[in-house]
Structure formats: C-alpha cells, structure tokens
Amino acid sequence: MMPGGGMMGWGGFGGYGMGFVGWIFMLLFWGLIIVALVLVVRWLWGRGRQGVITGIGDAPLDILKRRYARGEISKGEYDRIKQDLA
Secondary structure, three states: OOOOOOHHHOOOOOOOOOHHHHHHHHHHHHHHHHHHHHHHHHHHHHHHOHHHHHOOOOOHHHHHHHHHHHOOOOHHHHHHHHHHHO
16 A cells, blocks of 8 residues: 555545645635635626716706715805705
C-alpha cells in the first residue's frame, strides 16, 4: 500500500489526492466566485433601474422638495420656485 492511506490515495491530509485542505480551498474558491457573481448581477440590476429610483415622471413639487433636501437650492430659491409652481 502506498503512503497517504485511503482507497487509491484519495484520503488523508497529504495523500495523493486533494485531501481535506484541498477541499476547503476549493469550497472557498467557488464560494468567492459565486458571491462575486451575485454582487455583479445586483450592481448591474441596480444600474438598470436607476431611472426608476431617481423618480422620472414625478410631480414638479416633489422634485423641488428633493432638491431642497439635498441642499442643491437655498430656502429663498425653494420658496420662490414653489410660488411659481403654485
């Protein structure tokens, strides 16, 4: 029998096959590949839906409120534009 134990040398920690450590690295490798693919798909899916998130087709007053909340316009500009829209 050859060193390394197991049938055909597949068992053990350093036999002729992958062994326990090799299986751990293989699982980690494929796990990282799957996680990376999921993250890429979610990122691409989010970029495709960006028009929906930004609110294309929203009412002008809603857009004005968001711009004021983000700090793009001052209180005076907000009040003036709000009066123009009313």
